Amino acid sequence: MKKNLLFVMPSLSAGGGERSLVNLLSQINYGEFNVDLFLLSHEGIFMDLLPEEVNVLPLNDSYSQFTQPLLSSVRQLIGSGSAGLAYSRLMFSVTNHTTKEVGPREQGGWKYLASSLNKINKKYDAAIGFLEKTSIYFCVEKVDAVKKIGWVHNDYDKLGLDPAFDINYFDKLDHIVTVSQECASILKKRFPEQHHKVHVIHNIVSPKVIKHLANKDTADVYNRKEGEFVILSIGRLHEQKGFELAIQTGRRLVDNGWSFQWNIIGEGDEREKLTELIAANGLENHFKLLGLKPNPYPYIKQADIYAQTSKFEGKAIAIDEAKILSKPILVTNFSTAKDQIEDGIEGLIVDMNSEAVAAGIGRLMHEKGIRNRLSEHLSLLQLGTEEEIEKLYQLLG
Template identity: 60%
Template structure:
């Protein structure tokens, strides 16, 4: 008899956790499992990649109204005489605006947001909150399941969460999964009473799929003779450190390096980054490409892949660049050594523009080092499709 699984995630817009879920769903044996997915937003880059066997649950009507702008939401609730939700919508906005910590906004806002979300009627064998915070809170508060799993995709310490708030929810989970050993170590130190629940399942990536998709487009970059193409992939968010990338680009250009640096991604920092690019007069050198449903031809055709993150769990984009044998530079965030061995399969540099620029300069002007990194990557076994078996064991 098939087991009934539920995955919960806020959206399938661009992001490592979102792509990780799509990769996982593509590997599940649907002869063994019926799979539902609950989303708070049905728009997003990866919606089209949901396997046809997966049932996307409809959005509750009250939540649709709750997610409107404040005035529209209140107007709709008052019009339907739903005064309690009108008050909760006001309290939600006050809570978010008064709370100065971005890290705890999602936590404290859940009290009011959750009232627009009814309990799901179906009983599941396993329910999985696939991202930290809201996904896990929904899994605990609004789902009936024989087993509940929470999945943390980042270094918990960098999320700036209220530990006591999460502790109450983690106690009600049967398993807590994360994406790297370093992330697991952090969780165990912050939640010692839950340490026996904490396990690692790596993000699923498929070299055969990535290589196939990387050949779908030719000449994605237009370059001048001798020009080097640098690429970064990531949400335009403070976490990704793209302001450091822009400053590093400025250093390299001033030293006469012929390069273009492209970024695939979208996010709330776009306007700030565009201002900095204009301020540095780098419009012809640092280009924000926006979202790309298939980023792999861009990765394949770049000369150097650079990740300037301030923190990560386990970066899927980095795994993809490794599979395509790109010379890689990453900043020395807490989990960097989980994915890169310095001077073996990439370079780890300090988290500042000058160090980033120096690493790029080294790969541009030291072909022996660059070829060595590529050669070492080419013999690595980088597929993680078998990680799905770890999940099956838990299920």
């Protein structure tokens, strides 16, 4: 008899965690598992990439009303006789406006958001909250399952979360999965009583799929000028990704006489800030915010350098993809950088400041031999991680 699995995720709009889930779902043996997916939003660029076997669960009416703009939401909820839920909607808005940091804001808002969400009326063999915070909280409180698993995709200590809040949920999980050994060490140190629950399952990437998609668009996606280097970064337009540092670096590269265009694939709440910063530094002809791309692989393939200027990461799936496409890679020295890049062999790891990043990128642009050596080494590696799905099967029992 097939086992029933539920995955919980806020959305499939963008991001490494979202791409990682789609990759995982593409590898599941649907002869052995029935898979439901609960999303808080049914919009997003990765929705069309879901395997047809995945059943996306509907959202309840009270949640749909709750997520309307504040005044409209309160009117609808009061009109439908849900005064208590209208109060929760008001307090949810207050929490969002008075809590600056994203992590504590999501933790503080959960109890109000939770009141709008019904429990899922189905018993599962396993429920998997595939992203830290809300996905795990929903999995614990709103799902009936024999086993419950929570996934943490980042360096926990850099997320700004309150461990005293999360321990109440981690206590109720059977397993806590994270994406690198360094992230696992951080979780075990932060939650020593949960030490035995922590497991590492690397993001699933398929070289065969990535190389196929990379060749789908053979035209020049960058429209580059002669002699112009193309740098690419991928990530949410969020403070974590360090794009402000990338722009500061770009200013240094211009001052040093380099001809380049730096493209950023991603979307987020920092778009306006970054656009203003690009203009303030006179870099409109050098930086391009490309928005979301359902297929980023032609952009990776055609870039000269892949750069990740993040402040912290769990395990950046875009770096794994750049490795598969044999790109010269530069990353800042965030806590898990060495989990992904062997410095000087698979790419360059540099200090987290514009001088060091500019020096590293300048070196890659100036020395063709280094670019070729890095690319050749990566081309010889076996980089697929499809077998990671077996680790999940072991946890499911």
